[in-house]
Amino acid sequence: MASRPSSRLLPLLVPLVLVAACAAPAAPTPTASGTDAAPSPSVAPSAAAYPVTLTDDAGRELVLESEPRRVVSLAPSNTEIVCALDACDRLVGVTDFDDFPPEVADIDDVVIEASVDVELVVAAEPDLILAAGNELTPTAVLEQLDELGLPVLVLYPETLDEVYADIQLIGAALDRAPEADDLVGDLEDRVADVVAAVGDAERPATLYEVFYSEGTTYTAGEGSFLAALLELAGATPVTGDAQGVIGAEELVTADPELILLGTASYDPSLADPETALETVRARSGWEDLSAVRDGAVVPYLDDIVTTRAGPRIVDGLEALARAIHPDRFESGP
Amino acid sequence: MSATTAVRPIAFGPSLGRSALVLGAGVAFVAVAAAAAVLSGTSDIGIGDAVAIVLHRLTGIGPVTWPASAETIVWELRLPRVAAGMAVGAGLACAGTVFQALLRNPMADPYIIGPAAGASLGAVTALLLPVATVGWLGLGLVQLFAFAGGLLTVLVVFSIARGQAGTPVVTLLLSGYAVSSLLSAGVALLIFNSGERLAAVIGWLLGSLGGASWPRIGFAVPLIVISFSLLLVRWRGLNALLLGESQAAHLGVDVEREKRILTGLAALATSAGVAISGTIGFVGLVVPHLVRLAVGPDHRLLLPASLLYGAGLLVLADLGARLAGGIPVGIVTALIGAPFLLWLLRRSVRAGR
Numbered sequence: 230m231a232s233r234p235s236s237r238l239l240p241l242l243v244p245l246v247l248v249a250a251c252a253a254p255a256a257p258t259p260t261a262s263g264t265d266a267a268p269s270p271s272v273a274p275s276a277a278a279y280p281v282t283l284t285d286d287a288g289r290e291l292v293l294e295s296e297p298r299r300v301v302s303l304a305p306s307n308t309e310i311v312c313a314l315d316a317c318d319r320l321v322g323v324t325d326f327d328d329f330p331p332e333v334a335d336i337d338d339v340v341i342e343a344s345v346d347v348e349l350v351v352a353a354e355p356d357l358i359l360a361a362g363n364e365l366t367p368t369a370v371l372e373q374l375d376e377l378g379l380p381v382l383v384l385y386p387e388t389l390d391e392v393y394a395d396i397q398l399i400g401a402a403l404d405r406a407p408e409a410d411d412l413v414g415d416l417e418d419r420v421a422d423v424v425a426a427v428g429d430a431e432r433p434a435t436l437y438e439v440f441y442s443e444g445t446t447y448t449a450g451e452g453s454f455l456a457a458l459l460e461l462a463g464a465t466p467v468t469g470d471a472q473g474v475i476g477a478e479e480l481v482t483a484d485p486e487l488i489l490l491g492t493a494s495y496d497p498s499l500a501d502p503e504t505a506l507e508t509v510r511a512r513s514g515w516e517d518l519s520a521v522r523d524g525a526v527v528p529y530l531d532d533i534v535t536t537r538a539g540p541r542i543v544d545g546l547e548a549l550a551r552a553i554h555p556d557r558f559e560s561g562p
Numbered sequence: 563m564s565a566t567t568a569v570r571p572i573a574f575g576p577s578l579g580r581s582a583l584v585l586g587a588g589v590a591f592v593a594v595a596a597a598a599a600v601l602s603g604t605s606d607i608g609i610g611d612a613v614a615i616v617l618h619r620l621t622g623i624g625p626v627t628w629p630a631s632a633e634t635i636v637w638e639l640r641l642p643r644v645a646a647g648m649a650v651g652a653g654l655a656c657a658g659t660v661f662q663a664l665l666r667n668p669m670a671d672p673y674i675i676g677p678a679a680g681a682s683l684g685a686v687t688a689l690l691l692p693v694a695t696v697g698w699l700g701l702g703l704v705q706l707f708a709f710a711g712g713l714l715t716v717l718v719v720f721s722i723a724r725g726q727a728g729t730p731v732v733t734l735l736l737s738g739y740a741v742s743s744l745l746s747a748g749v750a751l752l753i754f755n756s757g758e759r760l761a762a763v764i765g766w767l768l769g770s771l772g773g774a775s776w777p778r779i780g781f782a783v784p785l786i787v788i789s790f791s792l793l794l795v796r797w798r799g800l801n802a803l804l805l806g807e808s809q810a811a812h813l814g815v816d817v818e819r820e821k822r823i824l825t826g827l828a829a830l831a832t833s834a835g836v837a838i839s840g841t842i843g844f845v846g847l848v849v850p851h852l853v854r855l856a857v858g859p860d861h862r863l864l865l866p867a868s869l870l871y872g873a874g875l876l877v878l879a880d881l882g883a884r885l886a887g888g889i890p891v892g893i894v895t896a897l898i899g900a901p902f903l904l905w906l907l908r909r910s911v912r913a914g915r
Binding site for chain 2: 341342344345346347348349351352353354363364365367368369370372373376377471472
């Protein structure tokens with residue numbers, strides 16, 4: 230080990246891995262098949278009948294000869310889309326992080342502690358695998374599934390429009406196109422309602438705390454999905470770099486007027502507003518931030534739906550808008 | 563150990579009976595580890611089915627009474643992984659034995675003069691290249707870059723250390739350390755700029771046999787087998803080098819040539835192993851020590867025994883890693899091997915050896 234200085238760096242990097250999921254896309258994702266920037270999934274014209282040709286978020290083409298009956302989902306967001314299209318009963322493998330809808334708890338896990346168990350995936354005998362992009366499903370695993378000849382769709386939506394497109398993609402794959410169109414229409418209406426409600430309001434400079442460690446704050450990355458949601462919800466997001474990192478000095482310069490503690494979703498000690506305010510006030514440099522001086526530090530308990538790119542992302546948008554502009558939602562949307 | 567036979571330095575090995583016992587136990591260990599790893603996994607394929615599948619694929623006999631997925635799991639997932647584990651473990655243990663003798667340094671491991679750092683830089687570079695993976699001889703771009711990076715680094719280190727009067731061991735060690743540090747700085751720089759590829763980079767650096775498939779190991783495994791086979795027959799030179807370089811030269815060994823060949827073969831085995839599994843620590847450092855404590859320093863027995871126990875240990879550790887939810891295999895090799903080494907050390911200290 231002494232001869233391998235690089236190995237000593239690894240422990241330091243673990244927090245970075247943890248928050249990588251919340252970071253902004255820095256550049257087009259290089260994947261097994263190679264992609265260009267944000268390829269949008271598409272469905273060949275003859276969508277209803279099989280065989281159907283699908284193009285996924287990694288730009289890979291997949292031909293489905295018949296309607297998939299055994300679906301494995303490698304990401305909670307994919308699971309939620311399948312279930313929202315009323316096809317929950319086709320899932321034969323999910324992740325151990327899946328918690329919605331509640332009935333998925335009974336489905337076998339094939340992803341354990343964020344690592345894909347390829348043996349369990351094969352044992353589930355899937356005729357469709359819904360993988361995740363951005364290394365959430367590792368490229369090495371995608372290559373292995375390809376080598377085994379298993380049908381894989383990679384889903385990696387980075388905007389609301391791409392979430393809609395992925396819902397329609399899964400709808401086309403599972404012969405649920407009308408349901409997918411209905412769901413997307415409903416989501417679009419709800420987004421329009423949020424935008425209408427907050428449209429003319431003041432837009433506070435808002436820091437969404439994804440993670441905090443030793444003076445480094447992880448927030449919405451520049452150009453990230455989360456930053457876009459904050460804007461739709463009527464805020465001016467205080468963004469970090471592409472990874473969502475914002476240093477103490479940049480934070481003081483940006484001087485947020487409102488701080489949403491997404492961390493409170495996982496850390497019960499931050500759920501109480503008084504305690505939360507005291508906790509962040511104790512961080513060096515934070516006591517002079519406008520939001521801290523004004524007591525505008527809000528424990529935000531809906532992080533899961535806000536950062537999981539499934540159909541409930543709109544629940545997240547509504548929760549953000551309510552947290553940022555409570556006065557606009559007194560009767561509740 | 564074996565003090566009674568220390569009369570002729572080149573052949574101070576243990577008795578034939580003891581050698582047969584050690585090697586026989588080693589073969590049994592590898593066989594048991596491999597069988598356990600092929601027959602068990604996270605899916606619930608019965609042991610009977612798994613045995614029948616292997617027999618069916620080897621001989622074509624027997625009716626197919628299992629689902630196709632079970633055959634895929636046993637033949638396409640578990641077996642190549644076991645084969646890769648055996649080859650990489652054997653290669654690392656052999657290379658570690660060679661470097662410990664060559665450098666006369668108990669802390670020497672297969673990575674000591676740079677192949678790990680070189681392979682890491684190669685692999686991480688390939689991971690961050692914005693191009694589609696291209697394959698060659700079944701190796702992906704990442705494996706290819708790792709293999710080339712490892713070999714190239716050893717070549718550079720050896721050339722730097724080589725002078726008019728030969729290649730001093732201390733210079734070799736220090737230049738290996740310096741080049742490793744330089745390359746590791748490059749790796750660290752790439753890591754901090756890896757953005758959304760970070761998870762892939764870290765995953766590779768931690769080392770895993772999870773990516774093993776028949777096409778992927780088809781190039782590296784034969785290369786490792788050839789390297790350690792050629793190393794096995796060079797036990798005389800290694801024994802002579804244990805006495806010191808001038809003594810070895812007096813015994814008629816062309817020390818410089820021997821050094822070049824041994825370093826080249828060990829680097830080849832190490833680089834090919836790193837290419838398919840990433841950098842797996844511990845096996846190459848500790849297995850030679852374990853075996854040396856048990857059988858003594860004669861490389862005629864030490865090399866093949868290290869090879870066998872390295873192969874068995876890595877297969878067993880990888881099985882543990884698989885069953886424990888895919889944790890890095892290096893953690894398991896250390897968890898199994900370190901307490902055992904400490905126990906052997908205590909025993910030998912108490913015995914005053």
